[in-house]
Amino acid sequence: MAKPPARIAGDLLDEHGSTYARQAGIDLDDRLAPLFQLLVLANLLSAWIGADIAVAAARELWDAGLTTPAHMRASIHRQRVAALSRAGDRRCDESTATRRGRMSEQLLADYDGDLRRLRAAGHAEPAALSRLLRAFPGIGPAGAQIFLREVQGIWSLPPVFDAKALEGARRAGLPAEP
Secondary structure (H helix, E strand, O other): OOOOHHHHHHHHHHHHOOOHHHHOOOOOOOOHHHHHHHHHHHHHHHOOOOHHHHHHHHHHHHHOOOOOHHHHHHOOHHHHHHHHHHOOOOOOOHHHHHHHHHHHHHHHHHHOOOHHHHHHHOOOOHHHHHHHHOOOOOOOHHHHHHHHHHHOOOOOOOOOOOHHHHHHHHHOOOOOOO
16 A cells, blocks of 8 residues: 555655755744845855755854845955855855845845745745746746745745656655646
């Protein structure tokens, strides 16, 4: 007899750990700072660095006090570069650190620093939210999908799966459609 999908999902979580947000130390809920931290994490996970380094870089940014868009914007460039370098991002260059500052500036300008306003602007519709997220520097399709997958339960979004997640679900014996 085949395992029910809920059991398969539970076994996968037990075996493979937790979400990127949890790994990065983000206490994810519908508040300004955790949502911003998730956006930064999605941005880092989209970069050409490994997931372990991206999570470590996020933790270094939080440890440096860069947990809100206002704090990130107020930080000096060298502070962001140093945090990213401490995480082992050997490829960190000026543009990587600059992108964090520009992303914060744009979030403050467009949504008063609050991603819940982005949710309202996108009418809690994943495709619209993905387009709005991709307007931020360094957030492409992968980063938008990472953000939406992590926040879907908090924002009560319909299930968000990209092709890679759906293929993994199919291979694990889970339904291959959202």
